[in-house]
Amino acid sequence: MKRRLQEEKERIISLFGLREQEEEMVKVTPLEKFKKIKFYDAKMKPIEFTSDEEEMVISKVGDVMSDGKYGDNAVVRAAVSVKGGKDEPMIKFGSFATDSEVINRDSIFDEDDFMDDGDNVRDYFEIVMTGPDIDDYKVVRVKAKDFEAEDEEEEMEVEKSVEPEEEPVKEEPFEEVMKEKEKKGLHSLLSAGEITNEFTKNQKKVLEKLKGEGYLFKEPESKEGYKRMKVKSGEFNEELTVWKQK
Secondary structure (H helix, E strand, O other): OOOHHHHHHHHHHHHHOOOOOOOOOOOOHHHHHOOEEEEOOOOOOOOOHHHHHHHHHHHHHHHHOOOOHHHHHHHHHHHHHHHHHHOEEEOOOOEOOOOOOOOOHHHHHOOOOOOOOOOEEEEEEEEEEEEOOOOOOEEEEEEEEHHHHHHHHHHHHHHOOOOOOOOOOOOOHHHHHHHHHHHHHHHHHHHHHHOOOOHHHHHHHHHHHHHHOEEEEEEEEEEEEEEEEEEEHHHHHHEEEEEEEE
């Protein structure tokens, strides 16, 4: 197996035009080129390769070059082929260091229509479909702003997906709510003599009965002839203050 891989590497190296005629010449293998390229899916998520997949990519380079694709473009196409896809390739974008001494920018793109991409650090490319078949595509150089726009959109989606849910508003215990409503109702009762909706049905019955028996809830303007009284009821938490004619 190792011998076969070594033979395959040597065959690919020869296809790249690499020779060992001079000792000072640096040999750059397809594997080294492959490792200098970052690949991403359509959502800009980095795509990782297993060691087995890396070996498959190197083996695939020779086949791609035999089909008429040369240079670093063949490395990209080999990686795209290994990862595959359903209707379109899984790999959608890629990038590499602009000052890379390993990647040949003149041989990696199928289409390069501009001189300055706005980024002096990395170069970017997109896999653009040109036909119905999954292998019908071009490796097209894109500008940094186009690449970053896709990246920012994904970051926003991620941020939205991890937003913490709003904490539910704490509800006060029912008993406390009813006490508060009773206080408001009694305040209205003493200041205006009105039976309001703050009271429960049973509390209203108690108040209507007292009212029917001649009791006043609002303090009379003249207290002469009236007796102030306290009334206790199981329907109320507090004693009721009423006035009754003497």
